[in-house]
Amino acid sequence: MSAADELRVVLAGASSGVDAGRLARRHGCGSLLRAGPGTLQRMGALPALIDGLRLAREADVAAYRRDLLERGIGCAAVSEPGYPERLRVLHDPPLALFWSGARPDALDTPAPVAAIVGARKASDAGLLLAQRLAGAVADSGGVVVSGLALGIDAAAHRGALAAGGVTVAVLGCGVDVVYPRSNRAVFEQIRESGLLVSEYPPGTRPATWRFPARNRLIAALADATVVVEARARSGALITADHALDLGRDVLAVPGTPGIAWAAGTNGLLKAGAGLIENADDLCGWLGLDRPAEPPPLPPGDERLLLEALREAPALPDELVARLQLPPARAAAGLTRLELAGRIAKDVQGRWRTG
């Protein structure tokens, strides 16, 4: 198998909008490119792919690679040494991988890697937790992998970036395509200090079938996969399934029974997934060292507030009623705790500890 042939088949697949990987694994890239239209049809290739392969046969792969390099995009075919070892364990590894960003070394890093995935439509509590988990992993030297979708995925990337750590985003489109568009800022930041990865050539537009497919890469790149919030049939559960197939740890954050966005994660827990309640749990699974001593309790009002919030998240009004504090003092104390990074609030104004 030659790397050039593999890239040609990838390009043919991308230009025809069809997944060529299955055929390539069965018949080999060389035979796909050499076979005539009749043979390809008997192999089960769709007409679009047959056309694509015919065109790709003539493609100047060396020039294509030079062009990518100029645009700051790296690529490696599965038979090449630069291909990430972590992906080779997949039974259907991508024929080629494309990446863009400052940290290509993150793909085969010796550091622990955590995939943090979950619902696109998540609760504020879920977003906050995803951010904190990612921050803790990145802060203690681990790498955070996710899918750059809205919701939990983006929160995880943001958390890792905010902690000054490394994060890898596995895309379902080309590494030069921003999708969803509202994630542009995160996309740019990841390119600057992390890595954007895709099995699809640059320029590939997002398509619905490509997103579940990229989930296997997320699972393969990570040592453990954490699902933060997921409905009963969430894409995040596909990632968890892949992780299970690969023998990696599957972890989940529990949610209140009966709430839609907890159904998926609670299902994972029932099936035996590891339970993640906070950043320390996750760092424990990954074998990352965290400062063991919790920071000392602050004095005065803040201590009371923090202790109350450790029991349960609460609205300022509830704290005022429970602690018998004047609203002004409660507000001041909460701000101090927030500035110290001990607590955070959601859009409804509910405070919780991290």
Add this chain to the structure above:
Amino acid sequence: MIATATSFWITGIDARRIDVEAHVESGTAPAFAVVGLADRAVQEARQRVRSGIKSASYRFPPERVTVNLAPARERKQGSGFDLAIALAILAASGQVESAAVGRVGAAAELGLDGRLRPTQGTIAIAEAAGRQGLEGLLVAPENAVEASLAEAVPVFPAYDLYEAVQILAGQADPTPVPAARPEPPPAGPDLRDVCGQAAARRALEIAAAGHHNLLMVGPPGSGKTMLARRLPGIMPSPSLPELLEITRIQSVAGTLNGHGRACARPFRAPHHSASQAALVGGSSLRPGEVTMAHRGVLFLDELPEFNRAALEALRLPMQDGEVLIARAAGSVRLPARSLVVAAMNPCPCGHHGDPKRECICTEQRLAGYRARISGPLADRFDLRVAVPRSDAHGAPGESSEAVATRVQAAHELLATSLAGLDPAAERLLAGACDRLLLSMRARRRMHSVAATVAALDGRAAVGEDDVAEALAYRVELR
């Protein structure tokens, strides 16, 4: 023969002089024309004036009567010129002395029976009459108190056209104008009715004391409207000049109550279908809601549902306290120092972030909903608080009266100067700006909110705790 009377028309909240000239051509066929860019209501004045003159037992000249409203280039509206037109015609036909008509202004509508009816904006008209050096102003009795508030010109209330002519001729003494009765402000809704919501109540108090625009974010039914309606009741009591400003605006808009004088701060709550012109003013240079709420509260419920352009147009008045409206017909500067209080749901369905109910909004709808409030607009709300659904925590709170006392004291303290920050407070604010990525505008805003917090506590110096509390009132919208 030609005679001239003086009247006024309203543009924005100011009155401008109009010379009403009447020409009666003897020996011509009867006709009656009004010229000088007069609108429909002015054209209809012809019928009212004709009937009014006859009912007051004067003679309508049976010749060609031409009335000109000068300056002729300005487009005039309204019915306040009726009396001046009638007086000019009577003078031109020799039924009243021309010189007497020229010395006073006239602002009233005529009834078919010759009665004088009230018109709008008499305070502004009285001021203009004073500036023009007129010797008096004839108005309907209903407008007398209002006109005399300007204290610019002697006010002559007249019951009908006949009495008006008698006053001009010196044959009747004008009725003395009764003094404006300072009414006690009507009892508005009381804060005592609000259960729980301690944080929101506190924000309301700060907003009232320091004139900070307030944005409340919370699910439907959490009490946002209820809180907003109680804001005028706890604001510092308006000073006499402020009351005059309020009265003057209400006088122009014709919403003044029967006493001839406003006695409380206005509360305006335009529906979210309001157009840009309705909100900031502009249709025919008339004041909009932001001016109608001058010195009071402008409440915008369902903020994201408002027309986007209308909201953005609010940014300048929110900052400058006035609004400059330019139209082809001219431009006017209107006061607009209103306390803007807005309310919105956290998302279109209202349940985003609720731990007990699922939000059914798609990400796109949610993003679209929040994007309607632009960053610069959100930046102009000094206080942004979450108003969660209250599970009726806490007993009924303090009464409006108790809160108003504190607010009044703080307001007086703040009026002296904006206090500086002590070093610890400065450090806290600087640290917060770095950590929370606050803009310079936000920083200034936090400083002034902190000063209000300190003033509510009776202190002029701003301490660390004040800054910490000020920083608590900023729910992020995205």
